[in-house]
Every structure is written in C-alpha cells, then in structure tokens.
Amino acid sequence: xxxxxxxxxxxxxxxxxxxxxxxxxxxxxxxxxxxxxxxxxxxxxxxxxxxxxxxxxxxxxxxxxxxxxxxxxxxxxxxxxxxxxxxxxxxxxxxxxxxxxxxxxxxxxxxxxxxxxxxxxxxxxxxxxxxxxxxxxxxxxxxxxxxxxxxxxxxxxxxxxxxxxxxxxxxxxxxxxxxxxxxxxxxxxxxxxxxxxxxxxxxxxxxxxxxxxxxxxxxxxxxxxxxxxxxxxxxxxxxxxxxxxxxxxxxxxxxxxxxxxxxxxxxxxxxxxxxxxxxxxxxxxxxxxxxxxxxxxxxxxxx
Amino acid sequence: xxxxxxxxxxxxxxxxxxxxxxxxxxxxxxxxxxxxxxxxxxxxxxxxxxxxxxxxxxxxxxxxxxxxxxxxxxxxxxxxxxxxxxxxxxxxxxxxxxxxxxxxxxxxxxxxxxxxxxxxxxxxxxxxxxxxxxxxxxxxxxxxxxxxxxxxxxxxxxxxxxxxxxxxxxxxxxxxxxxxxxxxxxxxxxxxxxxxxxxxxxxxxxxxxxxxxxxxxxxxxxxxxxxxxxxxxxxxxxxxxxxxxxxxxxxxxxxxxxxxxxxxxxxx
Numbered sequence: 001x002x003x004x005x006x007x008x009x010x011x012x013x014x015x016x017x018x019x020x021x022x023x024x025x026x027x028x029x030x031x032x033x034x035x036x037x038x039x040x041x042x043x044x045x046x047x048x049x050x051x052x053x054x055x056x057x058x059x060x061x062x063x064x065x066x067x068x069x070x071x072x073x074x075x076x077x078x079x080x081x082x083x084x085x086x087x088x089x090x091x092x093x094x095x096x097x098x099x100x101x102x103x104x105x106x107x108x109x110x111x112x113x114x115x116x117x118x119x120x121x122x123x124x125x126x127x128x129x130x131x132x133x134x135x136x137x138x139x140x141x142x143x144x145x146x147x148x149x150x151x152x153x154x155x156x157x158x159x160x161x162x163x164x165x166x167x168x169x170x171x172x173x174x175x176x177x178x179x180x181x182x183x184x185x186x187x188x189x190x191x192x193x194x195x196x197x198x199x200x201x202x203x204x205x206x207x208x209x210x211x212x213x214x215x216x217x218x219x220x221x222x223x224x225x226x227x228x229x230x231x232x233x234x235x236x237x238x239x240x241x242x243x244x245x246x247x248x249x250x251x252x253x254x255x256x257x258x259x260x261x262x263x264x265x266x267x268x269x270x271x272x273x274x275x276x277x278x279x280x281x282x283x284x285x286x287x288x289x290x291x292x293x294x295x296x297x298x299x300x301x302x303x
Numbered sequence: 304x305x306x307x308x309x310x311x312x313x314x315x316x317x318x319x320x321x322x323x324x325x326x327x328x329x330x331x332x333x334x335x336x337x338x339x340x341x342x343x344x345x346x347x348x349x350x351x352x353x354x355x356x357x358x359x360x361x362x363x364x365x366x367x368x369x370x371x372x373x374x375x376x377x378x379x380x381x382x383x384x385x386x387x388x389x390x391x392x393x394x395x396x397x398x399x400x401x402x403x404x405x406x407x408x409x410x411x412x413x414x415x416x417x418x419x420x421x422x423x424x425x426x427x428x429x430x431x432x433x434x435x436x437x438x439x440x441x442x443x444x445x446x447x448x449x450x451x452x453x454x455x456x457x458x459x460x461x462x463x464x465x466x467x468x469x470x471x472x473x474x475x476x477x478x479x480x481x482x483x484x485x486x487x488x489x490x491x492x493x494x495x496x497x498x499x500x501x502x503x504x505x506x507x508x509x510x511x512x513x514x515x516x517x518x519x520x521x522x523x524x525x526x527x528x529x530x531x532x533x534x535x536x537x538x539x540x541x542x543x544x545x546x547x548x549x550x551x552x553x554x555x556x557x558x559x560x561x562x563x564x565x566x567x568x569x570x571x
Contacts, residue, residue, distance in 0.1 A: 033407035039379035040408075050382055058390065138389050141518075145357050145381045 047142035048135065048163065060131050061166035071174030075104035077129055079218035079250045079257040080111060080121035082182040082197045083230065083239040084211055088274030089182040089195035090236060091119045092243035094218070094251060095266050096258030097126050106258065111269045113278040115140040118156060118183025119271050123216030128167060129177040136160055136179075153185040157198040157206055165204025176202045180215045184273045195273070218250025218257035225249040225303070240270055240281070244293050245303055260290045319419045323443035326421030327368045332458035334487055335365055335425045335450075337433045337473050338480035341513040344427065345484040347458075348507040355509045357520035359384040359396045361429045363511050367457025368422035368443075376405060376424060398428030402439035402447055410445025419443050423456040429511035429519055433473035459491040466490050478534050481508065485532060503528045 038053045048059060056062050075097040082091040097105040104126075111121040112133050120136060122129030139159055143151050151159070160181055167177060182197040197209040212230050214222040225246040234242065244260075247268050251259030260267050267290040270281040281289070297303060333346035333354055344365045346354040354373075355365045358380050366373035380401055388396045405424060413419045420443050428437040438450040453471040455463035466487040475483070485506065489499040508523040515521070527537045 034411040035379045035383070035404060035408045039382050040375040042375075042378075047382075047385055051386070054382070054386065055390075058386075134389065138385050142381065142385050145385075146378060148353060148356065 045143050045146045046159070047139045048159075050142075059166070060128055060135070060163075061168070061170060065170060065173055065175075067173075069174045072100050074128075074175070075099050075108075075126045076256070077108060077110045077123055077126045077216065079214060079216040079222055079247060079254070080123055080180045081214040081219075081222045081226065081243050081246045081250075082119075082121070082180055082209075082212065083226065083234065083243055084182075084193070084195040084197055084232075085236045085239040085272075086233045087195070087236055088184040088272060089119065089197060090239040090243050090270065090272050091121050091180070091182050092240075092247055092268045092270040093121050094247050094258045094268055095261070096256065098256045103258075106261065106264065107266050109269050111271050112137070113271065113273075113280075114156065114181065114183070115144070115150070116277050117150075117186060117273055118153065118181065119273050119278060120160070121180045121215070122177055123180070123219075124177035125170075125175045128170065128175055129179070132163060132167070132177060132179065136163060139163075150186070152187065153183050153196055156183070157181055157208075160198075161200055161204045161206040164200050164202070168203055171202040178202060178215055180213060182273065184275060186275075194275075214246065214250075216257070218247075218254035221253045222246040222250040236272055236274065240272070240289055241293065243270060244268055244286075244289050248293055248297060249303060260294055262291070262294060316414075319413065320444060323413075323419045323421050327423050327443065327457055328459070330367050330457050332455055332460055332463055332488055332491075333365050333367050333425070334453070334455045334463060334467060334484050335427055335438055336453035336467060336471055336480060336484060337436045337438070338475050338477055339433065339473070340477055340510070341519065342427045342429050342436055342438070342511040343477065343480045343484060344425075344509045344511075345481070345488065346507045347488050347501065347505055349505055353507065355507055355522075357509075357518070358401065358426070359388065360393055360517060361511060361519050362396065362398050362401065363427045363429075363509065363520050364424065365427070365456070366422055366424040369420070372420045373422040373424055376408070376420075376422065379408070380405070380426075398426045398437050398439060402426045402441060405441045406445045406447040408445075409441060409443060413444040423460075425450075425454060425456060427511060429513050431513070455487065462491045463487045476536070477510070478531055478536055481531050482534065503532055506532075 044050060051058050077097050078094060080091065080093040082089055091111050093110040095107050096103060097108040108126060111119060114120040114136055120133055122133060140151060140156060160179060164179065178200055180199055185194050185196050188194045197213050199207050199209055199213050199215060211232060212226045226242060229242055247257065248259055250257040265287065267286045270286055272279050331347040335342065335344050344355045344363055346365060348354050352370055354367065355363065356377055358364045362384065364377050364380055366377065383404060384396045384401065405426065409420060422443060424441050426439045430436050433452065436452065438452065438454055440448045440450050440454050440456065452473050453467045455467060470483055485501050489501045493499040508528055510521050510523065511519045512521055523531065530537055
C-alpha cells in the first residue's frame with residue numbers, strides 16, 4: 001500500500017514504503033475512504049486468493065520459519081476415521097492432543113463441518129490444522145456467497161489440496177498437518193456413491209478413497225479394524241458403531257490416541273453428512289454408542 | 304485551443320446528483336421491511352441476476368440501479384465481512400461497519416469521479432426482536448440513513464414508501480408482510496395508474512430469519528413462494544434455501560484431481 005501524497009503538495013511523501021506488519025482490517029480503508037480496488041474487482045471467487053492480495057499475513061504458509069526442526073513445540077492431533085455409508089458419510093475423531101510424551105488436551109475437537117454437506121478432520125500440528133479448518137470453512141462459504149452456488153464436492157477437495165500444498169514448507173520443518181475430507185455429493189456421477197471420502201498427503205496430493213479411510217498416528221490400527229468389519233452399503237447407525245470401535249482399537253495400541261474416557265464422560269466427536277446436511281451426534285447419542293462399545297470390550301477386549 | 308467553460312462546484316454536484324437519480328428511478332423497485340420472524344427483502348426482478356443477497360450470518364444486501372456497480376459493491380462487502388470475521392470472530396461483523404464502508408466508498412466515488420454510481424443499497428441486519436433490527440439505506444452520494452423498520456428504493460420509491468408507511472406492522476406474520484410488500488411494489492407502474500398484481504415469477508424474495516442460528520439468510524422461491532403469496536403459511540423447515548445448487552458432474556473430461564470415479568488402481 002503506497003502512501004498517497006495529499007493533493008496540492010506536489011511532492012512525494014513516501015518515506016517508508018515497506019510495511020512489514022500491516023493492520024489487515026485497516027487495509028479496507030485507503031485515504032480517500034474508498035474500498036481498495038481489489039475488494040470490488042470481479043477477480044476471483046476464492047477467499048484465499050483474495051487474502052493473498054488484501055492481507056497475505058493471514059494465510060498460513062506465508063510466514064517465515066526459523067531453520068531447524070520444530071516438531072515438538074506445539075500440540076499434535078491424532079486419529080480420524082471416515083466411513084462411506086448407504087446414505088452419506090460418517091467421520092469420527094478421538095479427543096486427544098499430545099506434545100511429546102505429554103497429553104496436551106483431553107477434549108480437543110478435530111472433526112468439524114466444512115459446510116452444509118461436508119466434513120473435515122485434521123491430524124498433525126493442531127494449531128495449523130485448526131487455522132486450516134477455519135480458513136477452509138470461510139473459503140467454501142465465501143464462494144457460495146459470491147457465486148450464488150455451492151462448489152462441487154471435487155471442487156472443494158481440490159481447494160483443500162491447494163491449501164495443504166501451501167503448508168509444505170512448514171511441514172518439512174515438522175509442522176505438518178494432513179486433513180481428511182468427506183462429504184455428501186449433491187450431484188454425484190454415481191448416485192449409489194453419494195458419500196465420498198478424500199485423503200491428502202503433505203505435498204497436497206489428493207486421493208479419493210473407497211469405503212473408509214483413517215489418518216493420524218493411530219490410523220494403522222483403525223484401518224486394520226475397519227478392513228475386517230466394513231461392508232459396502234453399511235447403514236449410518238452401523239457405521240457410527242464401526243467408527244467408534246475403530247477409534248477404540250487405535251487407542252488400544254497407540255499412545256497418542258485417546259480412548260473413551262468414561263470417568264470424565266469424554267467421547268469421540270462423531271459427525272455425519274447426508275442428504276439432510278451435516279449433524280454432530282449429541283452428547284446423549286454418542287454416550288449411548290460409546291458405552292455400548294466399552295461394554296462389548298469388557299466382555300471381549302479384542303472386539 | 305478548446306475553450307474552457309467555468310462550472311461552479313455546486314452546479315457540478317447538482318448535475319451528478321440529477322444524473323444518478325434519473326438512473327436509479329428508471330429501474331424497478333425493491334422493498335425491505337421487518338416482520339415478526341425477521342427481515343423480508345423483496346425486489347421486482349424477472350431476471351436471474353440477483354438484487355438481493357447474503358453478506359454474512361445476520362446481514363443481507365439489497366440494491367437497485369446499475370447491476371455492474373452494485374455487484375462490485377456487494378462483492379466488496381462479502382470480502383470485507385469474511386475478512387473481519389476470520390480475523391476476529393463471526394459476531395464481530397456488523398451491518399453498521401459495512402454501512403460505514405459503503406458510505407465512504409460511494410461518497411468518494413461521487414465527489415472524485417466524473418460519473419457517480421447510479422445505485423441505492425440497503426444493508427439489513429436481523430436482531431433478536433424487530434426493535435433490534437437495523438436497516439441502513441445508502442444512496443449514490445454516500446449519504447446513509449438508519450430506516451425505521453421499512454424502506455423502498457428505486458423506481459417510484461416515494462409512492463411505494465407511502466404504502467409501506469401507512470400499513471407496516473413489525474409484529475405481522477410473514478404472509479402478511481409479503482402481501483404488503485407485493486402490494487406496495489404493485490401499487491405503481493400499472494396502466495393509467497392502476498395497481499398491478501405481481502406473480503411469484505416477477506419477484507425476488509429472501510428473508511433473514513430471526514430464529515435460525517448461524518446463517519439466517521434464506522431465499523424464497525418456487526412452491527413455497529407461491530403458497531406464501533396465496534396467503535398460505537409454509538412450515539419453517541421448508542422456508543427457503545441457501546444458495547446451494549452445486550454444478551452437475553462433468554462428463555468424460557479429464558479429472559485433474561486424483562478423484563476419477565472409475566479408477567480401480569488408485570494412486571495410493
């Protein structure tokens with residue numbers, strides 16, 4: 001943002017043209033009082049692309065990082081599972097965040113709605129992951145409002161892949177975050193597969209998964225559990241049970257994944273996305289499921 | 304050498320005002336009014352290009368005049384609202400801040416450029432009660448007015464505003480409010496000064512629903528609008544939709560994401 005010389009002085013008053021840190025809200029007001037051009041131009045329908053002009057410091061992946069590995073400076077979130085069902089998808093995440101050998105949080109929420117019909121869960125550096133989720137939510141809503149139509153499910157997944165790619169530099173220094181994205185496709189190519197799951201790698205690679213997928217430190221165990229139990233066309237109720245059981249198995253063998261905490265009544269966050277939109281299981285609903293799973297495991301610890 | 308004529312600043316401003324006012328009066332009108340369940344926004348509009356749209360959770364935008372000009376303002380508003388909401392919190396996005404930005408922008412355009420914007424816009428924010436609703440009218444020259452629960456813009460706005468002033472009732476139901484809005488818009492423009500009856504196809508209708516948590520903006524169209532205009536009430540669950548029709552899937556085109564529907568040997 002260049003300084004504008006007051007009319008009539010005729011001189012150039014630009015002594016300090018480099019602003020390291022700008023007040024991003026004040027960018028909305030230039031001296032004449034007008035919204036700057038990049039607010040009103042046709043330009044892009046993408047919020048992140050707009051931010052790269054208006055306030056680049058708000059974007060993750062644009063900040064310089066000190067050299068060296070910094071993996072253990074911030075909490076890490078762990079296991080997320082997603083299952084495609086007959087009428088959509090189910091996504092569940094445990095509630096633990098760890099910092100090295102410490103438990104940083106017992107009740108972190110790592111599964112969130114991305115918009116009215118899709119869900120996003122994160123594994124990896126929690127702070128960056130939560131920032132990514134917030135930005136992604138705004139990105140989808142922004143497009144909806146500017147264009148008057150929702151992005152296609154593939155379009156949403158591609159946008160998220162680009163945002164993960166932007167974090168590659170930080171990922172290589174240990175601040176990696178990998179999302180899991182799933183949603184109900186309102187205009188699917190195959191109507192029998194309206195619930196779709198997408199996974200990502202740190203380089204921004206995007207892969208559509210068939211049936212189920214898990215990410216995070218406990219994903220190996222969760223996926224092994226789902227491999228034996230998952231059947232295509234499973235109902236949403238059964239898939240919720242499967243997801244909670246898979247998280248139980250992950251917590252059984254992975255220290256960074258939290259199991260059901262019956263003492264504090266902290267149970268996994270489970271969300272569904274169907275033709276009726278997204279729904280987060282209420283405390284009563286998830287308590288019933290989790291207590292059933294715990295009771296089953298008391299009889300047979302192997303499940 | 305061309306002869307330079309002197310034009311006084313007053314004359315220049317008057318000419319610009321007249322130009323903008325004429326442009327706005329040429330188009331069709333829009334009305335915004337509060338009712339018991341929220342804020343109702345109705346525009347006479349037979350095209351698919353929108354005059355009414357969502358800005359943020361509790362904030363909507365309605366405009367009359369030149370489409371390209373108010374569309375630019377709308378985009379600016381959405382961008383600013385989303386940026387403030389991301390930087391602070393969703394609750395920190397207010398209609399007053401937006402109205403301030405719009406008045407600054409329109410005021411600067413009016414006094415600095417040759418051609419003023421031929422637009423009049425309304426920024427509406429729904430509150431917990433009709434008394435807490437906020438309606439801001441911002442005109443082509445950057446003046447802003449805080450309207451008392453109802454307003455009409457564009458076309459023969461004066462005549463329409465008179466109908467609203469006489470009969471507006473903030474405690475009215477949605478059907479009654481919509482009937483009043485349709486009647487007010489139809490009270491002008493008929494042959495020999497006769498009133499017109501507007502059909503659902505001629506109206507663009509949206510509400511900011513007071514009771515809905517999160518995004519309160521809903522469009523009313525199709526069957527629910529027809530029955531509302533016929534004085535039938537519509538269940539709340541069927542009360543409109545957000546702008547949410549995603550595009551149909553592409554056929555046979557290369558998929559750049561690794562998301563092909565028939566790819567058996569997935570890359571992973």
